[in-house]
Amino acid sequence: MDKNTTLPVLGFEPGDQLPTGHYSGPVGLTPGRLGIWALIASEIVLFAGLFGSFILMRLINPGWAEEARHLNLYAGTLNSLVLLTSNFFMMKSSKSFVEDRAEDARKFMVFTMLAGFVFLGIKAYEYSGEFAHGEFPTSGGFWSFYFLMTGIHALHILGGLFAIFLLLSKTRHEPLVSLASRANITGIYWSFVEVVWIFLFPLLYLLA
Amino acid sequence: MSQDQQGHDEHGHEHQQSFISHYIFSTDHKMIGKQFLLLSAIMACFGGFMAYLIRWEVAFPNTPAPFFGLVTPDKFNAIITLHGTIMIFFVGMPFLSAFPSNFLVPLMIGARDMAFPKLNMASFWITFVGAVLLVSSIFVPGGPVAGGWVGYPPLSASSEFTGVKIGAVLWILALACALVSSSLGGMNYLVTAATLRAPGMTFNRIPMTVWFLLASAITFFFSAGPLIAGAFMMLMDNAFGTGFFLPAKGGEPMLWEHLFWFFGHPEVYVLFFPALGFGLDIMATFTRKPVFGYKLILWCTGSAVALSYIVWAHHMFMSGLNPLLATPFSITTILISVPFAIIIFCMFATLRNGAIRLELPFLWIIGFLATFLIGGLTGIFLGSASADIYLHGTYFVVAHFHYTLFPSVFFGGFGAVYYWFPKMYGKKLNEKLGFLHLALTFIFFNGTFWPLFKVGMGGMIRRIADPSFYPQYHQFQGLNAFATVSAICLIATQVIFLWNLVLSLNHGPQAEKNPYQSNTLEWIADSPPPHGNWGPVLPVVTSDPYEYSKPGEAKDWQPQATNLPV
Amino acid sequence: MFEMLGNLPEQLSSFAGDIDSVLKFINLLTGIFFVGLEGYLIYLVVRYRQKKGKTAKYEHGDKAQILWILAFTLIIVFLDFLIDYKGAHVWATVKEDLPACDMTVQVQAKQFDWTFVYPDKDGNFGPNAISSYREFHVPVGKKIHVVLTSKDVIHDFFLPEVRLKQDVMPQRFINEWFDTQKVGTYHIVCDELCGYGHTRMTAVLHVDDQQTFDDWLASKEKEQQGGTAQ
Structure with missing residues (x-):
């Protein structure tokens, strides 16, 4: 019962975060990786709900095809390319973490984030164009779905940018190798956000 | 509550920690579990008070309810909505899923904490924000949301039908907080159980409580997404005037019904699974027998999780769904009863040939089985599409789902609290008060909801604020008054528990490490377990969780890990 | 039980x-x-x-x-x-299965009342259709085809004695049918929470013999033509 003696034996101060225990997962599966896949699984269900609802409503309302033509297809296509490029940079950065090349890791992370911001910028440009044409979330079913789905996706982009920013600031104080797993996880999430766009883009822009 | 002062005495070694990092922004799984418990207790007071107001108005319409005043129809609609939302998302979920998952999962698998302690803390505070939003909606102009807890649009999707705008937005935000928090929590429990089991804790040695808490988390995890999507749409409809669910603007109300019940039906199992898990563990301990059919139960649980996603439309038989769909959904509904029937029979078989110690936690579980059985059997009425033509939307439905949820949340949940209380606080609860609490809860629970079956069979519909307006329901006045008096007694009975809590925490006898001679890992840790749970050495698991009464052994139990002094 | x-x-x-x-x-x-x-x-x-002395199996x-x-x-x-x-x-x-029915009535729900619309002489629900507010008259023994529709939110058309229940969806027309076997006065209630006045959203089902029903319909028609057009 003498807790006061057992804890110092471990070399931990009382307030410290203790190591969480014996690792029992399959080889190569860190809690972080499992966690990010679980998070992605729950996100997939969320987007499945959104996409499913949209497809259902799209089938009921054939007239939405006409409204989809009002979307800026060029901006959308450009954005897909921007996001692909951004992913490429993130992969390069992830690789640099493993190979312990700090300069490259930081450089490519900055590129990734720049591309992310360009994506958001183009999105904002599209939105302003649509507002100028008098198309708001309240302008009918298609527009409600369009703004909701791209909006939620943009929130995910913001979340991803925030995660990359945190990682970037950590590289100043921690050795790259200890952050490699975290970089990998961030990369997985960033790819997921990209994949969502890959589904979103044809669904909204191309199904006209 | 006195939990805070108590914690100080018990966790003497953590005095250096500031009050805030220990009690408020704690990342310790045990403290977060207790925070969830406290939150659910506070919210249960709100939910219980609303239950009292609902019952009062139904039995004694147009008379002012003591401590409140007249329950007018607008207040009535708001109260039933809040009662449902609070009880499901802010009492049931924290009490039955978050609290035990946090407190028990790491202890029972031999981990020192959750895989993501900070995320764990975040998940509590997100729930807390949700609870605050929901309660604050009572005080905003326009009042709280009044569209029913199922939130059917167009009623709930636009203020033009109820006059409630801010309240509705706050309600959806609270709902979203609860959903996000439980999803994050579930992710944490899954990863913890997958990656942080003590050496030797193979899949076959994981206690049932952990398995069922995980089943609950998985069920939630894959059903909540569509409703989160739906909540976004509902939010936009209410806050920005879009028309996802408004037919006048080209929307489709049925879409919400699908999204809601795709989540809503699995949610029943999310709340039922943990109670089953506690039940099996507590039964094994007090019958001194291994759980009957360990693997069979796990297979059944897995198939129940899978089937839970394809039964939702039986809530929508009367909604204008294509009537041809009734048959397939009736069949899936029948199929999902198979795994649950097998699990219940395995529980019966565990009792058989046992040496049953009639102790308090065990009796709560028997109370859970006895009452849940009624909920399960009456479900057969409602699962039959043709019987549903008459019973849908009557008090029969109210009685049925209270007979499924109340046993899970209260009988199962209190069974767990009484069972693990010594481990949580290092004190024993007073047995006599516990028995009184159980006996009165059992009597008054049945007294409240049994009459409602008869009222519902008589065709009385739910959610009407003023039954006196309906001459055909005057004959049920007696039954309704009986149910209301029982409900008030049921709520009052819970004061016994609070009193027991205060009494035992301050003056209760010190609990031993393992008061029930139980096998599972949490009983090897100190009561209460210190930060990090296990001291310097992790337990090494050497046997199955339920090796009770093994022939040829000197004692009738065998702890799962033997490398620690017991 | x-x-x-x-x-x-x-x-x-x-x-x-x-x-x-x-x-x-x-x-x-x-x-x-x-x-x-x-x-x-x-x-x-x-x-x-x-x-004492017995252990579990x-x-x-x-x-x-x-x-x-x-x-x-x-x-x-x-x-x-x-x-x-x-x-x-x-x-x-x-x-x-919707059987061949003897007459069709449109049931219009709105917050918070019921309107029952009978077709005019040509069987149309045009401007000459006959509306009855909160009173649903049907001839006994006849098969009634009801077309349910709502103007605002979801309601539910529940006739306890008939054992018929159906949600009434806004801007949709749902076909149901029922028949009656006894003359008398019965209940109609709304069984889906529909807002503030939900608790009083009831109507009366009058099952009349054919003669009474025809008289009622004729008087209703006269009343409507004599009074202001709807």
Whole structure:
């Protein structure tokens, strides 16, 4: 019962975060990786709900095809390319973490984030164009779905940018190798956000 | 509550920690579990008070309810909505899923904490924000949301039908907080159980409580997404005037019904699974027998999780769904009863040939089985599409789902609290008060909801604020008054528990490490377990969780890990 | 459980008896299981309570025991299917098949009342259609086709004595039917929360003989033509 003696034996101060225990997962599966896949699984269900609802409503309302033509297809296509490029940079950065090349890791992370911001910028440009044409979330079913789905996706982009920013600031104080797993996880999430766009883009822009 | 002062005495070694990092922004799984418990207790007071107001108005319409005043129809609609939302998302979920998952999962698998302690803390505070939003909606102009807890649009999707705008937005935000928090929590429990089991804790040695808490988390995890999507749409409809669910603007109300019940039906199992898990563990301990059919139960649980996603439309038989769909959904509904029937029979078989110690936690579980059985059997009425033509939307439905949820949340949940209380606080609860609490809860629970079956069979519909307006329901006045008096007694009975809590925490006898001679890992840790749970050495698991009464052994139990002094 | 069915309202339609027989059948089966299982639970707890010198049996469930459980479960599944089988034709009669009906009435729901619209002489729901507010008159013995629609939110058209219930969806037209076997006055309620006035959203179902019904309809028509047009 003498807790006061057992804890110092471990070399931990009382307030410290203790190591969480014996690792029992399959080889190569860190809690972080499992966690990010679980998070992605729950996100997939969320987007499945959104996409499913949209497809259902799209089938009921054939007239939405006409409204989809009002979307800026060029901006959308450009954005897909921007996001692909951004992913490429993130992969390069992830690789640099493993190979312990700090300069490259930081450089490519900055590129990734720049591309992310360009994506958001183009999105904002599209939105302003649509507002100028008098198309708001309240302008009918298609527009409600369009703004909701791209909006939620943009929130995910913001979340991803925030995660990359945190990682970037950590590289100043921690050795790259200890952050490699975290970089990998961030990369997985960033790819997921990209994949969502890959589904979103044809669904909204191309199904006209 | 006195939990805070108590914690100080018990966790003497953590005095250096500031009050805030220990009690408020704690990342310790045990403290977060207790925070969830406290939150659910506070919210249960709100939910219980609303239950009292609902019952009062139904039995004694147009008379002012003591401590409140007249329950007018607008207040009535708001109260039933809040009662449902609070009880499901802010009492049931924290009490039955978050609290035990946090407190028990790491202890029972031999981990020192959750895989993501900070995320764990975040998940509590997100729930807390949700609870605050929901309660604050009572005080905003326009009042709280009044569209029913199922939130059917167009009623709930636009203020033009109820006059409630801010309240509705706050309600959806609270709902979203609860959903996000439980999803994050579930992710944490899954990863913890997958990656942080003590050496030797193979899949076959994981206690049932952990398995069922995980089943609950998985069920939630894959059903909540569509409703989160739906909540976004509902939010936009209410806050920005879009028309996802408004037919006048080209929307489709049925879409919400699908999204809601795709989540809503699995949610029943999310709340039922943990109670089953506690039940099996507590039964094994007090019958001194291994759980009957360990693997069979796990297979059944897995198939129940899978089937839970394809039964939702039986809530929508009367909604204008294509009537041809009734048959397939009736069949899936029948199929999902198979795994649950097998699990219940395995529980019966565990009792058989046992040496049953009639102790308090065990009796709560028997109370859970006895009452849940009624909920399960009456479900057969409602699962039959043709019987549903008459019973849908009557008090029969109210009685049925209270007979499924109340046993899970209260009988199962209190069974767990009484069972693990010594481990949580290092004190024993007073047995006599516990028995009184159980006996009165059992009597008054049945007294409240049994009459409602008869009222519902008589065709009385739910959610009407003023039954006196309906001459055909005057004959049920007696039954309704009986149910209301029982409900008030049921709520009052819970004061016994609070009193027991205060009494035992301050003056209760010190609990031993393992008061029930139980096998599972949490009983090897100190009561209460210190930060990090296990001291310097992790337990090494050497046997199955339920090796009770093994022939040829000197004692009738065998702890799962033997490398620690017991 | 058995006494529960005593509260059922009287049977007005031709299918009310069928629905009640499904209820009675389920009630019988669940009643048997209720008594059996609760009894067995109490028996187990009393019979196997701890006694001096007796230890529990160390068993994990061998094949034979598990087969017993599976067999018992199979019986339950069989009975479940039996219930559905018995109910299927009732469901088909009430909800799936719309028989040839003698007259069509449009039921319009809105917050918080019912309007029943009868077709004009040519069978159209045009400007000459006859509206009745909160009063639903039908001739006895005739098959009535109702077209349900709502102007605002979801309501639910519930005739307890007829054993008919259907959600009324906004901007949709849902077809239902029923018949009546007895002259009298019966209840119509809204069974879906529809807002502030939900609690008073009722109407009256008058089942008249043919002559009374025709007279009522004629007087209603006259009243409508004489008064201001709707």
